[in-house]
Amino acid sequence: MDKMNSKNKTFIDKLRSSGLRPTNQRVEISKFLFDRKKTFHFTVEELKNSMNSKRSKKISTATFYNTVHALKSAGYLKEFSLENNTSYYDTNITSHHHFFDNGKVIDIKSDKITFQKLPEAPKGKKIKNVEVVIRLENNN
């Protein structure tokens, strides 16, 4: 109970610090995204479908987009792209890498990849981050 309250607080805080009032819809989205053990990869469409399929009163598409967008801008979600013109989001915002296996995404912990050599940033620029994508194919 105490635990649940503090968890809710986390979800609400994420919303507040993203500049969003914690309305019912938004708190439910925030819970759905962040109340889980493993990191979560999703598209807005997938998020909407999995939440709305369990609900009688549906949350509108625009609310999903707005909420995800604000959470991403605030840094609580990480956006990435595959080759299918859809935005994917990842609840794991720590710097990390990905396996891509036929549209399926698997996280790779940051410390699993280290570099021997990296190029310098062009003059006037600096490196914000480095992301590695390892594409997989079937063995044979």
Added chain:
Amino acid sequence: MDKMNSKNKTFIDKLRSSGLRPTNQRVEISKFLFDRKKTFHFTVEELKNSMNSKRSKKISTATFYNTVHALKSAGYLKEFSLENNTSYYDTNITSHHHFFDNGKVIDIKSDKITFQKLPEAPKGKKIKNVEVVIRLENNN
């Protein structure tokens, strides 16, 4: 002249081996893409606009999409994505990496990045390729 013929042949061969008859439109697209010194990054929309703006008889959107798609499937173009739901293509198909600087893409030669440590592929899978994206920001 000899040179020009052999160049055209290259463009035509790329089309043929992509399963496309070398029609006028397709040969022009192939030339436009591959007859240049530096590698070329583009979206289909950009390609269409830059070619059609110089032409009285426009090539249709569908022809651009079809041709680019076939060239990509045959391995003459490499597709990649930024965070804006648009497909980018690169005439540099050698394994290489990218700087991303505010939607601008800069190639990084493959040998500029080497790894000290890479994870193993999950069982049953093997690594097809490894791509690194280095995101840049302004120095201050």
Added chain:
DNA sequence: CACATACTTTAGAATAATTATAAAGTAGGT
């Protein structure tokens, strides 16, 4: 507590990138 104001939600329209369709055009081989 009532209300004004500002922020939200929502359905639906608008936009952008891409793919599908079907009719008219063209190329090659015979």
Added chain:
DNA sequence: ACCTACTTTATAATTATTCTAAAGTATGTG
């Protein structure tokens, strides 16, 4: 020259996303 299969094209359809405007809700102030 002609037949057939492949192409091109304009346009419609689709998908992901953003915009818009109306109706709903929350909050602070008096």
